[in-house]
Amino acid sequence: MIPERDFKLSRKRKSRRELHISPAQALKMFTACDLFKILLAVKTFALDLFFPISCAGCGHAKTHCCKNCLDKIPILEIQKCHSCCAASQNGTFCGEKCRRNFSFDGIISSAAFKENSVLAKLIHRFKYDFAQEICGDLVKILLRSGCLKKLEGYGKNACIVPVPLHKKRLNFRGFNQSEVLAEEIFKNTGIKIENLLTRIKNTEPQAQLKKIKRLTNVKNAFEIKPSAKINPEKIYLLLDDVCTTGSTINECAKILKKYGAKTVIGLTVAKAV
Ligand SMILES: [Zn+2]
Ligand SMILES: [Zn+2]
Numbered sequence: 001m002i003p004e005r006d007f008k009l010s011r012k013r014k015s016r017r018e019l020h021i022s023p024a025q026a027l028k029m030f031t032a033c034d035l036f037k038i039l040l041a042v043k044t045f046a047l048d049l050f051f052p053i054s055c056a057g058c059g060h061a062k063t064h065c066c067k068n069c070l071d072k073i074p075i076l077e078i079q080k081c082h083s084c085c086a087a088s089q090n091g092t093f094c095g096e097k098c099r100r101n102f103s104f105d106g107i108i109s110s111a112a113f114k115e116n117s118v119l120a121k122l123i124h125r126f127k128y129d130f131a132q133e134i135c136g137d138l139v140k141i142l143l144r145s146g147c148l149k150k151l152e153g154y155g156k157n158a159c160i161v162p163v164p165l166h167k168k169r170l171n172f173r174g175f176n177q178s179e180v181l182a183e184e185i186f187k188n189t190g191i192k193i194e195n196l197l198t199r200i201k202n203t204e205p206q207a208q209l210k211k212i213k214r215l216t217n218v219k220n221a222f223e224i225k226p227s228a229k230i231n232p233e234k235i236y237l238l239l240d241d242v243c244t245t246g247s248t249i250n251e252c253a254k255i256l257k258k259y260g261a262k263t264v265i266g267l268t269v270a271k272a273v
Pocket of ligand 1: 055056057060067069070
């Protein structure tokens with residue numbers, strides 16, 4: 001019998017007949033990796049067949065967003081104070097009066113969130129159609145907007161804290177969109193990720209609620225992880241896909257500050273304006 005390693009090296013160019021092995025021997029050499037690759041190919045084929053994807057902007061086939069439509073998504077040229085909407089560098093509050101009802105120190109976003117826009121459709125597919133690959137497009141928008149460049153000003157002191165999902169929703173979706181985004185941002189900027197928070201309340205998705213309900217929905221929904229270590233010198237960048245009322249970012253910031261954080265900035269791909 002041919003050793004498995006030699007078989008693997010030679011099978012690129014030799015068939016089973018050329019190797020003089022029986023079908024039974026060939027079957028034994030069939031590894032779990034081979035099976036996984038075949039299942040993956042079948043899954044891709046079936047998804048393409050039954051759920052064909054098309055550009056959220058122009059309908060072009062086989063892509064969630066073509067380069068042309070991605071480049072056309074308008075970015076936010078200036079960041080604003082979350083309270084009074086006055087122009088503000090890095091989205092920080094313009095004064096104590098604006099800051100007093102919030103636990104975070106500012107929110108920085110790359111684009112405006114408008115219902116039925118290409119960006120809104122992409123974010124919807126990313127979260128609710130389980131299209132994890134859209135993450136790359138969203139980070140391209142963050143990079144084009146200059147948001148991540150602005151964060152470089154915080155230097156090595158900054159770290160990304162993804163907004164956590166409740167265990168039940170994580171099991172259902174299979175991934176946390178904020179964590180996936182954080183990993184892609186880390187690859188592009190080197191800003192480290194610290195998973196410091198846990199979601200203790202399985203809240204309703206904020207997108208389905210009216211403004212007033214959003215505030216109460218996430219109230220006390222988060223807690224610090226027992227393993228978390230907060231460094232007051234650090235700048236904590238709370239990462240989420242969308243910011244509407246800012247209540248999710250605020251609840252997370254409240255916990256980080258309770259445990260010693262001094263500066264907490266929200267970072268989102270899109271922001272309702
Ligand atoms: Zn397109
Ligand atoms: Zn203000």
